[in-house]
Amino acid sequence: MTRASFESDYNNGCLPEILRRLSETNDEKSSGYGFDPYTERAKDRIRKACDMTEAEVHFLVGGTQTNATAIDSLLQGCEGVLSVDTGHINVHESGAVEAFGHKVLVLPGIAGGKMAASQINDYMRKFLADETYPHMVQPGMVYITLPTELGALYSRKELADIYTVCQQYGLRLYVDGARLGYGLMAEGNDITRGEMCELAVYAFEKATGNDIDLPFLAHHCDAFYIGGTKVGALLGEALVYTNTRAPKYIFTIIKRHGALLAKGRVLGLQFDTLFTDDLYFRVSRHAIDMAQALRKVFAKHGLSLGIDSPTNQQFVILSKEQKQQLAEEIAFEIWEPLSDDRLLCRFVTCWATTEADIVALDEALAHILEVNT
Numbered sequence: 001m002t003r004a005s006f007e008s009d010y011n012n013g014c015l016p017e018i019l020r021r022l023s024e025t026n027d028e029k030s031s032g033y034g035f036d037p038y039t040e041r042a043k044d045r046i047r048k049a050c051d052m053t054e055a056e057v058h059f060l061v062g063g064t065q066t067n068a069t070a071i072d073s074l075l076q077g078c079e080g081v082l083s084v085d086t087g088h089i090n091v092h093e094s095g096a097v098e099a100f101g102h103k104v105l106v107l108p109g110i111a112g113g114k115m116a117a118s119q120i121n122d123y124m125r126k127f128l129a130d131e132t133y134p135h136m137v138q139p140g141m142v143y144i145t146l147p148t149e150l151g152a153l154y155s156r157k158e159l160a161d162i163y164t165v166c167q168q169y170g171l172r173l174y175v176d177g178a179r180l181g182y183g184l185m186a187e188g189n190d191i192t193r194g195e196m197c198e199l200a201v202y203a204f205e206k207a208t209g210n211d212i213d214l215p216f217l218a219h220h221c222d223a224f225y226i227g228g229t230k231v232g233a234l235l236g237e238a239l240v241y242t243n244t245r246a247p248k249y250i251f252t253i254i255k256r257h258g259a260l261l262a263k264g265r266v267l268g269l270q271f272d273t274l275f276t277d278d279l280y281f282r283v284s285r286h287a288i289d290m291a292q293a294l295r296k297v298f299a300k301h302g303l304s305l306g307i308d309s310p311t312n313q314q315f316v317i318l319s320k321e322q323k324q325q326l327a328e329e330i331a332f333e334i335w336e337p338l339s340d341d342r343l344l345c346r347f348v349t350c351w352a353t354t355e356a357d358i359v360a361l362d363e364a365l366a367h368i369l370e371v372n373t
Contacts, residue, residue: 004360005331006294009179009312009350014234015283018273022234025269032262033251034059039268045275046226046238051215056241058254059267063088063178065259066225066237068096071141072257073247074172074223075102079140081174082120084109086149088176100257103137112152112307115144117161124169142166145176146217146224147183151309156211163220172244175217175224181231181284182312186210210310218242228270232283232351236267283351287312290349293358301365306335306344314347322368329364 005011013019030036043057060066067089071081080103083090089097090104097104107119120142127133142162147153154162166173177183187210217224222244228236247253254260261267274280291312298305298316307315315335318326323334323343335346347361 003329003331004357004364006347006349006353006357006361007331007333009182009230009287009348012350012352014270015232015273015279015351017279018233018270021269021273022266025265030265032264033260034264034268036265036268038265038272042238042268042271042275045272046240049214049275050218050240050242052218052242055218056246056250058239058241058246058250059261059264059271060225060237060239060254060259061235061261061267062229062259063176063225063227063237064093064096065257066239067093067143067176068100069254069257069259070174070223070225070239071097071102071143072100073250073253074174074244075140076138077101078138080105080137081141081143082107082115082123082139082171083143084113084115084148086113087143088145088149088178089143091149102140104143105137105139109148109150112309113145113148113150114152114154114158115142115162117158117165120162120165120169120171124165124171139169139171141172141174143174143176145178146212147179147186147309147311147313150307151311151313151315153183153186153210153310154212156216159212159217159220166222172222173220175221177225178227178237179230179312180217180224180227181280182287184210184213185281185284185288186310186312187288226271226280228267228274230350231280232274233270234266236270238271284312287349287351287353290353290355290358293355294347294349294361297358297362297365300362301369303365306338312349314349316345316347318343318345325368326364329367330361 046057047053047055060069082105085106086109090106107115110116163173221242223241226238291314294314304317305315306317319342323345332345332347335344337343
């Protein structure tokens, strides 16, 4: 019997709608490298969803490749990129950004792994006040994730303030949207942090409603990507250049980074499907509903959240014994060990999470807690 899994949001194949369209079009002949009608239609659908007809859209194979390509394409060789310490490019991308010659300039994350406009302003003010700054790596970009690696959301005001500061100092703003759908569809929680969240170091203001949508994001950054890998696609991400033009040789740059598929229609067809009839947003909303069901299960069994997130990632505190027992029946991962011999564990929902998975977790927790009492 297969265990219920909350290990990640990319451990399934793909949405049945995508699989069906891949099968239906399998015998068709089309040009390669994204010069096919499905890719063109997908680009048009994304431009429409962003309410930005002039946006440039490119499809790449994965998140790390997309980040490395986008950052490298917008920076000069002497420029670096500002990121918080928990930012994906700083932690889980094997130095991909640095491999192409751009230093990651690290700021401490605040409020659930976010970056504040005031931090950028302080950094740039101090940087420019140093008379030796021409000898340093030059800040050229700000990198943020939406939602953050810890499941926090930016408000419209926060994003607008960051973009204003970036424009003030001539910095490009790039947004990593690996889980963008889950961030856009997240709403306020019905369980307050005071009831469940123990770890003050991770606490951030509880969402009372998500006020960022795709058009607002597109108009308040220079480039971002729409994650497909974690939101129902078999693979692939959509890189969108918005308030800045893509470099002249962007096609060549993408290929140079190993992010270009010869069978480009595989990516185009998936995003054409995802952005038909709001499928991308509907499956993202499903994952959020399942995450809220997770929270209720944890609350029912008296377990505390270590991080209060309104997104598809939920972080719960377990003892080592509870973790060991639960892992025999349910798949999830350790996020990090805590200083008091407990573990912060991450449970992730996605488009494929079912109510049966939630029930399996509920029953497994009931069993191990009963055994331990």
